[in-house]
Amino acid sequence: MNSYTPKLITIFREGYSLGTLRADAVAGVTVAIVALPLAMALGIASGASPDKGLVTAVVAGFLISALGGSRVQVGGPTGAFVVVIFNVIAQHGYDGLLIATFLAGFILIAAGVLRLGQMIKFIPHPVVTGFTAGIAVIIASSQVKDFLGLSIAEVPAEFVPKWQAYFGAMASTSWVTLGIGAGSLAIIILLRRFAPKLPAFLIAVLVSSIAVVVLKLPVDTIGSRFPDIPAGLPMPSLPEISLAKIAAVMPSAFTIAFLAGIEALLSAVVADGMIGTRHRSNQELIGQGVANLGSAMFGGLPATGAIARTATNIRSGAQTPVAGILHAVFLLLFVLFATDLMAFVPMAALAAILFMVAWGMSEYERFLALLRMPNSDRAVLLLTFGLTVLVDLTVAIGVGVTLASLLFMARMAESVEIDASRGQDTDRDSEDLDQRDSLPDGVEVFRINGPFFFGVAGELLNTLRRVGQSPKVIILRMRLVPLLDASGLQALEEFIRQAEISGAKVILSGVQPQPRSMLERVELGADSGRIQYAPDFARAQDMALGLA
Numbered sequence: 001m002n003s004y005t006p007k008l009i010t011i012f013r014e015g016y017s018l019g020t021l022r023a024d025a026v027a028g029v030t031v032a033i034v035a036l037p038l039a040m041a042l043g044i045a046s047g048a049s050p051d052k053g054l055v056t057a058v059v060a061g062f063l064i065s066a067l068g069g070s071r072v073q074v075g076g077p078t079g080a081f082v083v084v085i086f087n088v089i090a091q092h093g094y095d096g097l098l099i100a101t102f103l104a105g106f107i108l109i110a111a112g113v114l115r116l117g118q119m120i121k122f123i124p125h126p127v128v129t130g131f132t133a134g135i136a137v138i139i140a141s142s143q144v145k146d147f148l149g150l151s152i153a154e155v156p157a158e159f160v161p162k163w164q165a166y167f168g169a170m171a172s173t174s175w176v177t178l179g180i181g182a183g184s185l186a187i188i189i190l191l192r193r194f195a196p197k198l199p200a201f202l203i204a205v206l207v208s209s210i211a212v213v214v215l216k217l218p219v220d221t222i223g224s225r226f227p228d229i230p231a232g233l234p235m236p237s238l239p240e241i242s243l244a245k246i247a248a249v250m251p252s253a254f255t256i257a258f259l260a261g262i263e264a265l266l267s268a269v270v271a272d273g274m275i276g277t278r279h280r281s282n283q284e285l286i287g288q289g290v291a292n293l294g295s296a297m298f299g300g301l302p303a304t305g306a307i308a309r310t311a312t313n314i315r316s317g318a319q320t321p322v323a324g325i326l327h328a329v330f331l332l333l334f335v336l337f338a339t340d341l342m343a344f345v346p347m348a349a350l351a352a353i354l355f356m357v358a359w360g361m362s363e364y365e366r367f368l369a370l371l372r373m374p375n376s377d378r379a380v381l382l383l384t385f386g387l388t389v390l391v392d393l394t395v396a397i398g399v400g401v402t403l404a405s406l407l408f409m410a411r412m413a414e415s416v417e418i419d420a421s422r423g424q425d426t427d428r429d430s431e432d433l434d435q436r437d438s439l440p441d442g443v444e445v446f447r448i449n450g451p452f453f454f455g456v457a458g459e460l461l462n463t464l465r466r467v468g469q470s471p472k473v474i475i476l477r478m479r480l481v482p483l484l485d486a487s488g489l490q491a492l493e494e495f496i497r498q499a500e501i502s503g504a505k506v507i508l509s510g511v512q513p514q515p516r517s518m519l520e521r522v523e524l525g526a527d528s529g530r531i532q533y534a535p536d537f538a539r540a541q542d543m544a545l546g547l548a
Helices: 007-014 018-045 050-067 079-113 117-122 125-142 144-148 159-168 176-196 200-215 241-275 279-297 309-313 324-335 337-342 347-362 364-371 375-390 393-415 426-432 459-467 487-502 513-523 538-548
Strands: 444-447 473-480 507-510 531-534
Touching: 007 050, 007 079, 007 324, 018 079, 018 200, 018 324, 050 279, 050 337, 079 125, 079 241, 079 279, 079 347, 079 507, 117 279, 125 144, 125 159, 125 347, 125 364, 125 375, 125 393, 125 459, 125 487, 144 159, 144 176, 144 309, 144 347, 144 513, 159 241, 159 375, 176 347, 176 375, 241 309, 241 426, 309 324, 324 337, 337 347, 347 364, 347 426, 364 375, 375 393, 444 538, 473 538, 487 507, 507 538, 531 538
Parallel strands: 444 473, 473 507, 507 531
Antiparallel strands: none
């Protein structure tokens, strides 16, 4: 079936030209340059070693692009896994992580076969933002020792004891190490500000490594921390598997599968918004599952779609999954022929890279925007964030989703109105089948019926894509929408943004007080200039005539 066909096969069926190959090759090289220092840094932050991150980027990156359901998705190790991997290695050893990753691969494949790819839209936006921001805080916290060069024999895993240990060891700060870390951080920030097309991560690593070697600075490097890094790819194998080991790591396997599925599908949605395509969510899950099986067999880490690398791939001109495949090939060449160069990279430079990764993951603007939402959305956001940082990621997601569901049901109960009149609600009954009969040319109309919440948030953009040629004016009839939550609001914002890109004007018709109040919170009210409001559909049609 088409929904289970990898995008790579679809691309080759459509025809693949030499010009497309050139564009994909340029994008592949660019993404590989970005992924190289990042994979090493994530491998170390996860409690493993830099070569494990590179193996993951090569094997899983290749399989995700070759078998996934997205046209331009790039996969590999990501920051979302750092906390989970670190804890699994601490509790079950590296063999336990490999078994958990292997099991997660089968779980992802099963999820794709069972058509659970659409379930992502039932994860509320405040939950996703809360645990992503929480992971960002944990990643940044884990790098303080290497950034400052603190003398701490064993850094506690828990958040509060970790910072207590940091404050207790502040007197041991190495100013040379801090200088390397701060210099690397400054290079990344300045390049992103003034030369965003240059590979800031790689340049920071190169400059700091050269400075350490030439000046013979006494700082910790990959070579001093990991003196026996193997060159090349290992032979595929798996550790000894028993029922007892499977039972021990099964909860971690489900957590890995959940995170991989969520981040991969979120990344695919972002890619769709950037290039105007539609991914195949179930095939994407299957591709992610196979990639995690492959990564585990080669001794790698869990992998998923990487939003930042996928966006870089798109901005670099990628046309097809071949770009992601070539990114893995270029990384493989480094693993085969240049692994020895890793030894010169200072740990403080990798800490600076991970600080920037954490800053990007935090999505602070979205976090602050959600803090302006009603108390229920704020509660879900802050509770998920707090539990992620202080307790456990799995607990945070479970509690966040449960609380969001309960609050949603409560809000829906409050939004129900009982009409005591015996007559028909003519406005609701008439808002129906003939709405398109009197539409002017260049005007499209959609009627949203029911609460616009996270479960239906993505359908609006999909409907706009199915229309084909972009209209000049889009009327959204919202009289039957009693409730707009944070996720629905985000989708509506994205819809308006996509309409603006295509040159279409948006008119909202019959907006109820709660949705209107939510829109005004994000500066999409009547005075924003981005959208127009009409009291009813008839007035909206008159307004559309003047805009079309």
